[in-house]
Amino acid sequence: MTLFEEWRDLIENQTEDTFPEFWKEYSEAETKIYSDILDRPEEKMTGTLGELAEKYQVRPVIFMGFLDGVDSSLKKSNDFENFDENSQVEVEIEPEKLFYNMLAADAEYLYGLPQWETILGEEKMAQIAKEYKRSKTIVKGKKIGRNEPCPCGSGKKYKHCCGKTASRN
Known part of the structure; x- marks a missing residue:
């Protein structure tokens, strides 16, 4: 089983009893990883999946979940579906796209990170938030x-x- 399949299996098999503990582990890991990335947004994160999971002190399957979530915000998509702990990972974010996607995921704990003000500035953040809200507005056609x-x-x-x-x- 690939780490991606293990990640999907982990998500799909959560129960009411297991979800709070899983979510605590995942959201804390995600916050830690994003904080580090946002401290140096111009840098590319590289290494094996196992090395990066160890660096952030998270289980490899949890790091795989982070990769699955961040993929649509990267400059270059990765083929995460076949990854294992020895797979080379390259993460280079597009800050504006990442901020937009965090809004879409309703992840206030991520789009509320203080680094965003330095990276984008309040005006750009407000503009992206406005674009996101506009994308959710349904406009009826002429009858x-x-x-x-x-x-x-x-x-x-x-x-x-x-x-x-x-x-x-």
Whole structure:
């Protein structure tokens, strides 16, 4: 079983009883790793998965979870699905994308880290937060009247074309 499969298995098999302890372990590890990365955002984190897990004093499967979570915020994606403890890891973040993704994950304990003010500044953080909120806003399209031409381009009135099927649903 790869570490990625072990990570997925660990997540999927949490119960109400085991989740609090798992979450405490994971979120503390994640906070520690991100704090270190954000202290030096321009540096690339490299090493084997096992070495990096040891550096941050976390289980390799927990470090695999961090890698799974950060992957969409990296300059270059890794093939984490086949990783084991000897696999080479390269983590180089895109700060703006990472901040946005932390907002999307509702991870206040991560997007609230003090290093963000130094890296992005309050104005940029507010702009990214605004972009994130805007992406969640649903905008309804213009309602088509029954007697208007059908938007499919058939030349028929909406009520005699696509509106006929829509009224049946």
